[in-house]
Amino acid sequence: MVNKVFRLADHSSVLTAEAVIIGAGFAGAATAYHLTRRGLRDVVIVEQESLPGVHASGRNAAMVRQVNSDAGVAALAREGAAFIRELASQLEKKEPAGFFRQTGSLLVASGIKAAQLREDAEAARSAGVPVERWDRETATRQYPVLEGAKLELGCFCPSDGVVDIAYLLRWYLEAAQRAGARLILEAGVTEIASRRGRLEGLRAGKFEIHAPLLVNAAGAWAQAIAGLAGAADLPLRPRRRHLFVSGPLSWVPRDWPFIWDLSTGLYFRPESGGLLLSPCDESDPLPRYEASDVFPEAPEILKEKIERQFPALASLSIRTGWSGLRTLTPDGRFILGPDPRLEGFFWAAGLGGHGVTASYAIGRLAADLILDPSANRLNPHRPGRFGGEPAALPQKTS
Numbered sequence: 001m002v003n004k005v006f007r008l009a010d011h012s013s014v015l016t017a018e019a020v021i022i023g024a025g026f027a028g029a030a031t032a033y034h035l036t037r038r039g040l041r042d043v044v045i046v047e048q049e050s051l052p053g054v055h056a057s058g059r060n061a062a063m064v065r066q067v068n069s070d071a072g073v074a075a076l077a078r079e080g081a082a083f084i085r086e087l088a089s090q091l092e093k094k095e096p097a098g099f100f101r102q103t104g105s106l107l108v109a110s111g112i113k114a115a116q117l118r119e120d121a122e123a124a125r126s127a128g129v130p131v132e133r134w135d136r137e138t139a140t141r142q143y144p145v146l147e148g149a150k151l152e153l154g155c156f157c158p159s160d161g162v163v164d165i166a167y168l169l170r171w172y173l174e175a176a177q178r179a180g181a182r183l184i185l186e187a188g189v190t191e192i193a194s195r196r197g198r199l200e201g202l203r204a205g206k207f208e209i210h211a212p213l214l215v216n217a218a219g220a221w222a223q224a225i226a227g228l229a230g231a232a233d234l235p236l237r238p239r240r241r242h243l244f245v246s247g248p249l250s251w252v253p254r255d256w257p258f259i260w261d262l263s264t265g266l267y268f269r270p271e272s273g274g275l276l277l278s279p280c281d282e283s284d285p286l287p288r289y290e291a292s293d294v295f296p297e298a299p300e301i302l303k304e305k306i307e308r309q310f311p312a313l314a315s316l317s318i319r320t321g322w323s324g325l326r327t328l329t330p331d332g333r334f335i336l337g338p339d340p341r342l343e344g345f346f347w348a349a350g351l352g353g354h355g356v357t358a359s360y361a362i363g364r365l366a367a368d369l370i371l372d373p374s375a376n377r378l379n380p381h382r383p384g385r386f387g388g389e390p391a392a393l394p395q396k397t398s
């Protein structure tokens with residue numbers, strides 16, 4: 001067991017906390033919100049950037065989607081979506097409308113993906129999510145933009161929609177701060193100290209923070225954080241996804257659902273008088289590119305998919321684009337729970353493409369597991385599923 005101790009640094013401010021959270025994206029913010037709500041007052045969030053939500057949490061498509069293939073992810077997505085709708089109805093009483101546009105979603109597919117979508121929609125329906133199954137004719141009649149597309153099945157989910165991500169992230173952070181949490185910006189974590197397999201603290205910018213609990217909510221950098229700490233090396237894969245916005249399109253109504261073709265891997269929804277579109281790419285985050293850059297080949301991938309599947313959109317022109325890093329896991333579940341190797345090191349990472357929708361539930365589950373680690377046995381997102389869990393006791397043979 002390797003002890004990791006701080007190097008002596010000049011001019012550092014020493015803080016103590018009950019918990020220190022690395023990352024002010026949705027994972028870190030929602031975890032801080034729930035921990036402070038559940039009675040932890042002394043929570044510190046450290047963020048390397050000068051603003052929260054600069055990475056995936058500020059560059060995503062803002063869609064709230066409840067129909068998913070993995071039961072563990074789908075359960076948290078349903079809980080997260082229910083919270084967003086509830087918050088929207090509270091806010092409507094005092095704030096300008098627009099925090100959540102409940103436009104619904106239309107997932108479409110053909111072939112093997114249609115069979116999977118049928119199953120996922122059925123599972124969602126059994127769990128209480130209203131889902132309508134549409135055949136090709138119905139889907140095309142409702143949304144003529146689908147004319148010419150290859151599709152066998154459409155699943156319309158009226159309680160999905162589009163959320164104001166900047167507002168939601170700020171809401172978690174401000175609620176946590178009102179309950180006593182401290183947010184320290186421009187404080188990149190460079191060292192993590194541990195002794196005899198237990199976490200002791202970390203260095204972030206000019207701060208040395210002593211805490212018995214660290215929450216790794218560092219998104220695409222979560223593996224690097226684990227490496228600094230000597231925690232488990234888990235199979236996280238940061239992958240780049242591009243988003244583009246078209247020029248104005250007078251024929252696109254603002255209340256369209258988001259339309260996601262699961263077979264081609266392409267989605268679009270109304271945005272800024274035109275459409276926001278993604279070719280659903282999963283490129284490697286090459287070191288020579290910034291986390292937000294547009295790869296030169298990405299517009300071509302989008303164009304090719306549009307021409308192949310949505311001829312009605314073939315003539316649209318792209319006004320702008322950007323990208324962000326989604327952090328994927330081999331089984332599509334999250335990495336949420338205590339590290340199998342280092343005591344006091346807790347993971348809230350690997351949120352893939354669901355970190356907005358499920359944010360409330362991710363923070364809630366993280367707080368549950370931190371306050372009652374015995375709940376980890378039943379947790380489908382536990383980090384130890386990739387190895388390193390204590391071996392099961394041998395079965396008694398009588």
Ligand SMILES: Cc1cc2nc3c(=O)[nH]c(=O)nc-3n(C[C@H](O)[C@H](O)[C@H](O)COP(=O)(O)OP(=O)(O)OC[C@H]3O[C@@H](n4cnc5c(N)ncnc54)[C@H](O)[C@@H]3O)c2cc1C
Nearest residue numbers: 023025026027048057060061063189219324354355356357
């Ligand atoms: C293009 C795209 C579209 C998406 N669309 C959707 C969608 O429609 N709906 C949906 O639900 N989800 C969507 N997602 C997924 C969602 O955005 C993510 O799951 C979620 O934002 C991940 O949140 P996070 O807090 O784990 O990561 P991040 O938002 O990346 O936050 C991690 C934070 O950790 C900080 N950090 C890293 N290293 C350090 C360090 N050493 N010291 C201090 N701070 C550090 C980073 O600066 C960053 O702010 C999309 C993602 C992308 C990229």
